Amino acid sequence: MANFVLVPGAWLGAWAWDEVAGLIREAGHAVYPVTLSGLAERQGDDAAKVSQTQHVDDIVAVVEDNDLREVVLAGHSYSGIPAGQAAARIGDRLRRVVYVDSNIPTDGKSFIDGSSDEGRAWLEGQIAESGGFWPPLEPADYVGQDLTDDAIATIVERSTPHPGRAISEPAQLVQPIGDLPTTYIKCLMDGAIPSSDVLEQLKSPSWELVDLGTGHWPMFSQPTELARIFLDLD
Template sequence: MARYVLVHGGGHGGWCYQPVARLLQAAGHEVYAPTMTGLAERSHLLGPHVDLDLHIQDIAAVLHYEDLREVILVGHSYGGMVITGVADRMADRVGRLVYLDAATPVNGQSLHDVAGPVIDAARPFGQVVDGVELVLLPAPGAGAFYGVTDPDTIAWMDARLTAHPWKCFEQPLKLTNEDALWAIPQYHIVCTSTLATRDPGLIGKARAEGRLWDIDTGHDLMITEPRAVADALLQIAAG
């Protein structure tokens, strides 16, 4: 039995992994899909204290309090920042890192450094609420921004997407245990359309080592192609 911890991206919550989690659980595996502070069912905890470091602490706490080891730690989008930080702090508990169409940062980089043009495009549509700058504001049909086209799925997302603090996206990642971190096997499940924007050395190495899957779908591939994502995650566990 494998243990998966599925970390969501900006504006989402653990809810976005429901289709994938069901498939992994049906295959006999243990699945955790926590929501980070200030988002989804934890949006009532939003405040100026919410940043990348806090989100890393959120996920690290799941590993600690659930006593999880040899975890397959999966991060989508902004979640790539988070899982990298978690693995740096808790390398002894992480067996594999999976970047799900995610940011792949190095020490000192923020999400803005990694994906500036994409998130810069969203920033002008944000707003400041109670002193917190928020982006990815939910609005009818917002699922289309994440590459979702099915009307019923978009309606499901409309009821669940929440705004995200900009502070999370501009805070640099601080790594202190890089030898252990980069020794953890890394896997990449990406959208075909984003391949050309990624580090060719990283992608080439992953492809050569059989650690790359590309799926021809939108950015929220865990929602639009849950079976393909689950199949890749099952192969990672088996491999």
């Protein structure tokens, strides 16, 4: 039996994994969906100050507090950055890292650092204008990503502002991510080719690439297929 620790991307909470988690549990595994600090039910007065380091600590705490072994640690979108760092910190508790159409951590670089100059200016402007948060997306931003109208409505309704500090703070790696057993799931409707940093890591014999013919939020658009990929992992 594996222990699946599932970390949602920006603006989302553990609720985003409900359908996928149910399918994995039906197959006999344990699942620990994570809500990161400052998001969903973990919002608070100091949410804007929550750091990316705190998000790494959140993930490690789920593993250590529950004394988990054989951990499959999955990070979606933004959360690939803290999940990749947490994977190294949990040592021999780790079975595999799974990046779900996500960013990956680079030592000394933040989520924002992966953006173009135009993208950086836009993100920094959004954070400044919203009091230290990255505001959730609008319904139109989800069009063309294989999502039903109901799914889009649910995502928009339940999303919460993302702590700006978390996407501005650089990653701190304690081990090269290329050394860890890793699966990268590329959602093809969000771009058919992985980013250059992912392609570089895929040169490692420890990494494998899996394509999924859907959009950037597969836990909503193709939960059954995403769960199958998880369950088929070595």
